[in-house]
C-alpha cells in the first residue's frame with residue numbers, strides 16, 4: 001500500500017523540463033489528457049482501463065488528493081507559456097520506510113521520438129533523489145513496450161526481472177519488466 005512521504009512539499013513543485021514545464025494537473029487539462037490516454041497508440045502499451053472524460057476528471061481529483069495527502073505526485077507536461085498538456089509523469093506510489101517510489105509516464109504520440117520524456121523523467125528522477133531523498137526509483141513496463149524499456153535503459157535503470165501476469169490490460173493479464181534505479185547509481189545527464 002502506498003505511504004505518505006513527509007518530504008513532499010505543501011506547494012506543488014513546478015519544474016522546468018527543457019522547452020516544457022512540469023506543473024500540477026488541473027480540471028481544465030481533462031480534454032487534452034483524455035485525448036492521448038485513449039489514443040490507441042498510447043493505450044496499446046498501458047494498463048489504463050478504458051476511460052470516459054468523466055473518468056479522467058475523476059482521475060485528476062484522485063491525483064490532486066494524492067498530492068495533498070503526500071502519497072502521490074503527478075505532473076502535467078505542458079507547453080511553456082501555454083495551457084496545452086502533452087504528457088504526464090510522476091510518482092504513483094511511495095514506500096516511505098524504504099525511501100522508494102514508483103514512476104509512471106505517457107506522452108501524446110505527436111511528441112514521441114524527440115527525447116521529450118527523457119528530459120521530463122530526468123527532471124523528476126533528479127527531484128526524487130535530491131528533494132524527496134529516495135533511495136530507489138522503480139518502474140514496471142509491459143513486455144511489449146520496447147520504446148519505454150529503451151527509455152528506462154537510457155536513464156540508467158536496470159532490468160531486475162520479469163513479473164508474470166502482473167497487469168490486467170483491459171481484461172488480459174500480461175507480464176511486466178521491472179526496472180530499478182538506485183540513488184548511488186544515478187548520473188544526472190541533463191547538463192551533458
Ligand SMILES: CC(C)(COP(=O)(O)OP(=O)(O)OC[C@H]1O[C@@H](n2cnc3c(N)ncnc32)[C@H](O)[C@@H]1OP(=O)(O)O)[C@@H](O)C(=O)NCCC(=O)NCCS
Pocket residue numbers: 041042043045046105106107108111112113114115116117118119140141142145147148150151
Ligand atoms: C514511452 C514514451 C513515454 C516515450 O516517449 P519519448 O519522448 O518518445 O521517449 P524518449 O524521450 O525516450 O525519446 C526517444 C526518441 O527521441 C529521440 N531523441 C531525439 N533527441 C533526443 C534526446 N535529446 N535525448 C533522447 N532521445 C532523443 C531518440 O533518438 C528516440 O527516437 P526513436 O524513438 O525514433 O528511436 C512514449 O512512447 C509513450 O507515451 N508511449 C505510450 C505510453 C507508455 O508506454 N508509457 C510508459 C508505460 S511504462
